[in-house]
Amino acid sequence: SYVLTQPPSVSVAPGQTARITCGGNNIGSKSVHWYQQKPGQAPVLVVYDDSDRPSGIPERFSGSNSGNTATLTISRVEAGDEADYYCQVWDSSSDHPYVFGTGTKVTVL
Amino acid sequence: EVQLVESGGGLVKPGGSLRLSCAASGFTFSSYSMNWVRQAPGKGLEWVSSISSSSSYIYYADSVKGRFTISRDNAKNSLYLQMNSLRAEDTAVYYCARTMTTVTTLWFDPWGQGTLVTVSS
Numbered sequence: 001s002y003v004l005t006q007p008p009s010v011s012v013a014p015g016q017t018a019r020i021t022c023g024g025n026n027i028g029s030k031s032v033h034w035y036q037q038k039p040g041q042a043p044v045l046v047v048y049d050d051s052d053r054p055s056g057i058p059e060r061f062s063g064s065n066s067g068n069t070a071t072l073t074i075s076r077v078e079a080g081d082e083a084d085y086y087c088q089v090w091d092s093s094s095d096h097p098y099v100f101g102t103g104t105k106v107t108v109l
Numbered sequence: 110e111v112q113l114v115e116s117g118g119g120l121v122k123p124g125g126s127l128r129l130s131c132a133a134s135g136f137t138f139s140s141y142s143m144n145w146v147r148q149a150p151g152k153g154l155e156w157v158s159s160i161s162s163s164s165s166y167i168y169y170a171d172s173v174k175g176r177f178t179i180s181r182d183n184a185k186n187s188l189y190l191q192m193n194s195l196r197a198e199d200t201a202v203y204y205c206a207r208t209m210t211t212v213t214t215l216w217f218d219p220w221g222q223g224t225l226v227t228v229s230s
Contacts, residue, residue: 031214035154042204042220043154049211054218086154090215096170098144098156098215 002091004101011107018074020104022087025068030089032070034063038083046085047072074106082108111135111219113205118224125195125228131188131205131221139163139183142208144217145190147201147226155201158190159208173199195228202226 005023012018022032032050035043045054047063050070060075074081087101117129131143145157158179159168167179178191188205202225206217 031211033214033216035217042222043217044220045216045218048209048216048218049214088154088216095168096156097168098146098159098217100154100156103153 001094001096002089002099004087004089004099006085006087006101006104008102009105009107011109012074012077013109014077014079016077018077018081018106020072020074020085020087020106022070022072022101023068024070024089027068027070027089028066030065030091032063032065033088034061034072035086035088036081036083037086043086077106077108079108082106111207113207113219113221115203115205115221115224118203118226120227120229121195122230123196123228126191126193127195127226129190129192129203129205129224129226133186133188133205133207136207138181138186142166142210142215143181143188144206144208145179145188146204146206146217146220147199148204148223149198149201152201157203160188192226195226197228200226200228 034047036046037043046061050065051063062073064071086103112134114132142161144159160179176194180189202223204223205221209218
């Protein structure tokens, strides 16, 4: 089945930019979605279809996808952005079609 | 407001059974595919099962196939997960999530708050 690899952790100072990668074989040919999960809470969608934002998600959250890497970028990081972030794709060719990345813990210094 | 509320979690012995429910509100439940996603303590997200809007299409992760059964009642705006032959590795928070789609992809939005299932003797 399709595998998505994320770095376990990313640290960033307030006001700086955090970049979270999601690696997969030719992931650029798929659409990537990103979820934010704060401790003790359910995941929340922050980016869908590579780069679209749901209503209510700040413009500071953006996404890109090309080649073998998709990236979630958080600009002007705030303390409230500290959370786990997961990428996800839909692999239509698989009988295990919903694939999540391994998750990245973002720490705001 | 779109809302999903899970219930039915608890402590169960290995080999036991449990039925989870998810009550949906704020949207036309019968028009959407629905899903169960779980998260073991301290671990990542794992898709468990999906069901289409009319129950015509059902999918399971290999880890639960043959033990779990997903179902829905559109008249009651409810989603269910019958879990049998439970194992310690099924211990997790179970989330209910709505499927959102475009022509080329699917994702989950929103998610319920989750219900904890603990399998232990």
